[in-house]
Amino acid sequence: MAEPGDPEDRPDGDDDALLRFLAQFGITPDASGQMDLSRLMDRMQSMLAAFNTQLAGFGKSDADSGMNWGFTLDLTRRAIAQAGSDPQPDPATVARIRDAVALADLWLDDEIAFDRLSAPAAAWRRVDWVEQTFETWQALVRPVISQLANALRALVGRPDAAAAEPMLRLAVAGMFAAQVSDTLGGAATTVVSGTDIGLPVTRSLVALLPTNVAAFSEGLAASSDDVLLYLAIRETARQRLFTAVGWLGPQLLALIEHYAREITIDQDGLERAIESQLGQAMTPRDLEAAGTAVAHSLFAPQRTPEQAEVLARLEILLAVVEGWVDEVVARVAEPRMPSAAGLTETLRRRRASGGPAENALKTLVGLELHPRRTRDAANLWAATRSARGADGRDAVWAHPDLLPTARDLDDPLGFANAERGQAGPDEMDAELARLLDEEGGASE
Numbered sequence: 001m002a003e004p005g006d007p008e009d010r011p012d013g014d015d016d017a018l019l020r021f022l023a024q025f026g027i028t029p030d031a032s033g034q035m036d037l038s039r040l041m042d043r044m045q046s047m048l049a050a051f052n053t054q055l056a057g058f059g060k061s062d063a064d065s066g067m068n069w070g071f072t073l074d075l076t077r078r079a080i081a082q083a084g085s086d087p088q089p090d091p092a093t094v095a096r097i098r099d100a101v102a103l104a105d106l107w108l109d110d111e112i113a114f115d116r117l118s119a120p121a122a123a124w125r126r127v128d129w130v131e132q133t134f135e136t137w138q139a140l141v142r143p144v145i146s147q148l149a150n151a152l153r154a155l156v157g158r159p160d161a162a163a164a165e166p167m168l169r170l171a172v173a174g175m176f177a178a179q180v181s182d183t184l185g186g187a188a189t190t191v192v193s194g195t196d197i198g199l200p201v202t203r204s205l206v207a208l209l210p211t212n213v214a215a216f217s218e219g220l221a222a223s224s225d226d227v228l229l230y231l232a233i234r235e236t237a238r239q240r241l242f243t244a245v246g247w248l249g250p251q252l253l254a255l256i257e258h259y260a261r262e263i264t265i266d267q268d269g270l271e272r273a274i275e276s277q278l279g280q281a282m283t284p285r286d287l288e289a290a291g292t293a294v295a296h297s298l299f300a301p302q303r304t305p306e307q308a309e310v311l312a313r314l315e316i317l318l319a320v321v322e323g324w325v326d327e328v329v330a331r332v333a334e335p336r337m338p339s340a341a342g343l344t345e346t347l348r349r350r351r352a353s354g355g356p357a358e359n360a361l362k363t364l365v366g367l368e369l370h371p372r373r374t375r376d377a378a379n380l381w382a383a384t385r386s387a388r389g390a391d392g393r394d395a396v397w398a399h400p401d402l403l404p405t406a407r408d409l410d411d412p413l414g415f416a417n418a419e420r421g422q423a424g425p426d427e428m429d430a431e432l433a434r435l436l437d438e439e440g441g442a443s444e
Helices: 013-023 037-056 069-081 091-109 126-155 159-188 210-217 224-244 248-261 267-280 284-295 305-333 340-352 356-365 374-398 406-410 412-417 427-443
Strands: none
Touching: 069 126, 069 159, 091 224, 091 305, 126 159, 126 248, 126 356, 159 356, 210 224, 224 248, 224 305, 224 340, 248 305, 248 356, 305 340, 305 374, 305 406, 340 374, 374 406, 374 412, 406 412
16 A cells, blocks of 8 residues: 555645645645645635725726736835835926927927827826826736636636635736736836837827936936937827827737737746745735735746747837837937937937836736847838938838838848838738737627
């Protein structure tokens, strides 16, 4: 007869995972080998009640995952408050930003084909940036939350483990709320403008964050006025592009959501993290703290072939967008601002070292994004302007099929001098329509 602990006597697979998970809460089989899960729920009841009461104050949670977005936003606000002073911009600061954007618009009018925005420029606090972008972040991370919820359920997938379901839903809510709030709170202390991350996460509005602009300006040779004007030109150009090119923003976001749907949760890493972290989490605050540590080990390191393809397309598209912004800003700023070239190089170094977009997307959706070819894209846009004029350069944005590919970035002169007609519906149209249809169905 096998002794207890012999390999043939030990549970394996999901059973083993379940037993080790429950052991963290002092729940072990009795002498007959039976598990009394009622002891688990008795032990967790006070925490469940306290945390559910806390969540209820922030509105309804998602039915599938238990994620409570009101609670997550509150955590993010608290993270921002702890990051340091960020006062409400006074009237003088608002006027200074609006003057800078007005001058940026005046200069851009002579260089780009895209109209000014109708909304007045805004001065935002860090919390304003989070609140204005929060809905977009929800859409981007929902596929990951679904995968996480499925992975957690799989850890206690046995029929007799159904009583643990409330605890798992609580774990999902606490863990990922902590991760989202930590990530967005960090990004909010770094971004200098609404779309500084290079993605259309805000509505059509030019907004700058004066506290972060001031921090960015420290140590630079350029004056604070020049830095503000330069950043205003970049944000204004990018927002005018996103607003005028209706397909661009939806395609960027659809590619990210597509990547996120293919996320694989590292089951072994998740199990180890739960055992080491959640076993000690017996209060709502403990669970929030544990969630930050746990969520960093969620994603399996390997990518699917489909993710690799989406990533390649996304990196090129982002490089093309930021390259266009670099080219346009150089055209309007460098003849008028001696400090412009140095500021462009500062932002390139910032981007190369991993800016707010890269950090946020890696943490929230496992997307390691490195648009390395931005300089190549800027050279391509400059060559296109030289060959076709500014209007010809901007006409490339009329259709996705007209945009440069990775091969075009290798041969900017060839792209600039090529004859390209108006593209009709084709495979790119069908792919974009498919992605957008899938996202629409997922949000219903």
